[in-house]
Amino acid sequence: MNTHAKQANPAENPAESQAGQRFVYQDDELIDKPFDWNQLRRLFTYMKPYRKQMLPIIIIMMFVGAITKLTVPLLIRVAIDDAITPKNNKLLFAIVGIMLGVYIIQWLANTFRIKYTNIVGQRVIYDLRHDLFSHIQKLSFRFFDTRPAGSVLVRVTNYVNSLQDLFTNGVVNLLIDCVQLCGIMIILLSFNFKLGAAIIITVPLMFLISTKLRLRIRRAWQDVTIKQSRLNSHLNECIQGIRVTQAYTQEKENIRFFNHMNMGNRLSWNRASMLNQSFGPLIEITGAIGYCILFWYGAHLIQTEEITIGLLVAFATYIGYFWEPITRLGQMYSQLLVAMASSERIFEYLDEKPTVAELPAAKELPSITGHVKFENLVFEYEPGRPALKGINIEAEAGQSIALVGHTGSGKSTIMNLLCRFYDPVEGRVLIDGTDIREVTIQSLRSQVGIVLQDTFIFSGTIRDNIRFGRLDATDEEVEMAAKAVHAHDFILGLPQGYDTEVQERGNVLSMGQRQLISFARALLADPRILILDEATASIDTETELKIQEALKTLLAGRTSFIVAHRLSTIRGADKIIVLDHGRVMESGNHEELMREQKIYYGLIQAQYKFLKEVG
Numbered sequence: 001m002n003t004h005a006k007q008a009n010p011a012e013n014p015a016e017s018q019a020g021q022r023f024v025y026q027d028d029e030l031i032d033k034p035f036d037w038n039q040l041r042r043l044f045t046y047m048k049p050y051r052k053q054m055l056p057i058i059i060i061m062m063f064v065g066a067i068t069k070l071t072v073p074l075l076i077r078v079a080i081d082d083a084i085t086p087k088n089n090k091l092l093f094a095i096v097g098i099m100l101g102v103y104i105i106q107w108l109a110n111t112f113r114i115k116y117t118n119i120v121g122q123r124v125i126y127d128l129r130h131d132l133f134s135h136i137q138k139l140s141f142r143f144f145d146t147r148p149a150g151s152v153l154v155r156v157t158n159y160v161n162s163l164q165d166l167f168t169n170g171v172v173n174l175l176i177d178c179v180q181l182c183g184i185m186i187i188l189l190s191f192n193f194k195l196g197a198a199i200i201i202t203v204p205l206m207f208l209i210s211t212k213l214r215l216r217i218r219r220a221w222q223d224v225t226i227k228q229s230r231l232n233s234h235l236n237e238c239i240q241g242i243r244v245t246q247a248y249t250q251e252k253e254n255i256r257f258f259n260h261m262n263m264g265n266r267l268s269w270n271r272a273s274m275l276n277q278s279f280g281p282l283i284e285i286t287g288a289i290g291y292c293i294l295f296w297y298g299a300h301l302i303q304t305e306e307i308t309i310g311l312l313v314a315f316a317t318y319i320g321y322f323w324e325p326i327t328r329l330g331q332m333y334s335q336l337l338v339a340m341a342s343s344e345r346i347f348e349y350l351d352e353k354p355t356v357a358e359l360p361a362a363k364e365l366p367s368i369t370g371h372v373k374f375e376n377l378v379f380e381y382e383p384g385r386p387a388l389k390g391i392n393i394e395a396e397a398g399q400s401i402a403l404v405g406h407t408g409s410g411k412s413t414i415m416n417l418l419c420r421f422y423d424p425v426e427g428r429v430l431i432d433g434t435d436i437r438e439v440t441i442q443s444l445r446s447q448v449g450i451v452l453q454d455t456f457i458f459s460g461t462i463r464d465n466i467r468f469g470r471l472d473a474t475d476e477e478v479e480m481a482a483k484a485v486h487a488h489d490f491i492l493g494l495p496q497g498y499d500t501e502v503q504e505r506g507n508v509l510s511m512g513q514r515q516l517i518s519f520a521r522a523l524l525a526d527p528r529i530l531i532l533d534e535a536t537a538s539i540d541t542e543t544e545l546k547i548q549e550a551l552k553t554l555l556a557g558r559t560s561f562i563v564a565h566r567l568s569t570i571r572g573a574d575k576i577i578v579l580d581h582g583r584v585m586e587s588g589n590h591e592e593l594m595r596e597q598k599i600y601y602g603l604i605q606a607q608y609k610f611l612k613e614v615g
C-alpha cells in the first residue's frame, strides 16, 4: 500500500496561498492502491445479518424481474414471424395477452425488490454508522489530539451516506445487470451464433475504455472526499470559534477562506463527475457500432434467409437491453469507486485501536480508599518532547494536593495520566497500590471525578447536565448536589429552573454558572478521588468564597488534586507540588514552602505584587 499524508499546500495554488495563511489542515491520507476486494468483502459483511430473511426474497424478485424482461423480445419475434406476417390474429391476441401478464409480473417483482433493497440498505447504513460512532466513542485522547473534529463528522455523516446508493440500489442492480447480460449473450448466441458473436465482439472495447478511465475516476473521487473533509474541518472550527472571529472582526477573512475551500470542493466534484459522464457517451458510441453491425450483417443474413425479420427485431431489442446494463455497470463502477473511497476512510477510523487499551486480564478496581502514587512518571505527547520527566508524587487517602507551576509545566498532564486518558511512557500510577493499567477503565474512572478547565455542557436540561455525573440519581439527589455547591439559587432563577433547556456548550450560562453545574455533576458522582483542574479560574470572588466552603464539604474524606493558578485557593492544601518543565521542583505545605523562599515563594510574591498593582 502506498500511502502518503497530504497537506493543504498553499504553494500548489496561489489563491490558496493567500487565503490559507491562517488555516492549515492535515488532510486525510490519500490512499493509493488498486481496487481492494478485501475491503469490498468487509463492506458486504454488513449485509450478512439479512442474508436469511430478506436477501433471498430480493434475489428471487431480481431473477423474476430479469427473466420476464428477457422474455419480451422472444414474444416480439414470435408475434412478427408467426402472427403478424402470416396474419394470424388469434395468435397475436394471445401473445399480447401473455405480454401483458409478463409486464405485470415484472412490475410486481420490481416493486417488491425495490421495497426490500431499501429496507436492507437502510439497515446496513444504520449498522455501519452505529459501529463507527460506538468505536469513536471508545478511542483515546491521543486520537482526538491529531484529528480535527470535522474529519470525524464527515465520516459519520457524509461518507456513511455515500454508501447508501451502493447498498440500496447498487448491489442489486449489479446482480440484475450481470444476470441480464449473461442471459442476453446466451440468447443472442443460441439464436444465431454468427450474428451474436459479431455484436458481442464490441464488449471488449467497452472494458478497454473502462480500464483506462478507472484509475482516473477513482483518484478524482478520493480528491472529492479529501476536499469535503477539509471543508468540514473548517466549518466546524469556524462555528466553534465564532465569538473570537467576531471579536477580532475576522468574518471576511473566514468567508474568503471558506469560499476558497467551497470552490475547491466544487471543482473537484466537477472534475470527478465530468470523468464519470465521459463514460456514458463512449458507451453509446460502442452501442451505435453494435447497431451498425446488426443492420449491416443482419440484412445480409435476411437476404440469404438465415434469419427472419422477427429475429432481427428481437436482436435489435436485445441490443437495447444489452447496452443498458453495460452503461449501468459503468455508472455502478463509479458508484463503487465513491463507496470505496468513503469506506476506506470509514474503515481507517474503525481500525484505529484505542492507545489506552484495557488488558485482557483487567480486573475491577475494588472500592478504593484514595491513596495515589505517581512513580517515576515520564510522558510525551509527541515523541522526543517530554511533557513529564520523572514525576514522583504521593497522596495519602483523603489528602488534598495542589499542583502549581507556570503554564505548560505539566499539571494537567499529570491529571490526564491519573484518569488514564493517556498511558505513561515510563513509570506507573498506583491507586491503593494497584497499577491503574491493570484494572478496567470503567472501574477506574467511576471512582475518579474530574472537573475540567473547559466545562462542557451538553444540550438538554440543567437537571440532565447534573445527572450526567450519575445517571440513576433521583431529582432530590440532583438538587442536593446543586445546593452543596451553591448552584441551587441561580438555577431556580432560570426560566424553568432545573428543567431549563441549555444548548450544547451551555451558551445561555455564564462561565461561572457552567463551572458550578460541573461541580454539582462531580459531587453527584461521589468519587473517592476528585480532580479540579483550574475549576475556580472564572468564578468571581463572592462565588469563590461560597465555592471554597462547598469544596470543604465536597472534598471531605476524598483525595483531591487541585490544579489552580490562583494561589489563594490552595493555601489550605495538605501538600503543594510545584512543577516546572515537567519536573517536581518543590513539595510541602504552604508554610513549609514559604519558609524555603524558593519558587513557590516567588510565585506568591509575584501574584501578591500583581494584585496590589491592579487593585
Ligand SMILES: Nc1ncnc2c1ncn2[C@@H]1O[C@H](COP(=O)(O)OP(=O)(O)OP(=O)(O)O)[C@@H](O)[C@H]1O
Pocket (backbone or CB within 6 Å): 145, 381, 382, 387, 405, 406, 407, 408, 409, 410, 411, 412, 413, 414
Ligand atoms: N494534547 C497535547 N498534544 C501535544 N502536546 C500537549 C498536549 N497537551 C499539552 N501538551 C504539551 O504538554 C506540556 C504540558 O502541558 P499541560 O497542559 O500539562 O500544562 P499545564 O501545566 O496544565 O498548563 P496550563 O496551566 O496552561 O493549563 C506543554 O508543553 C504542552 O504544550
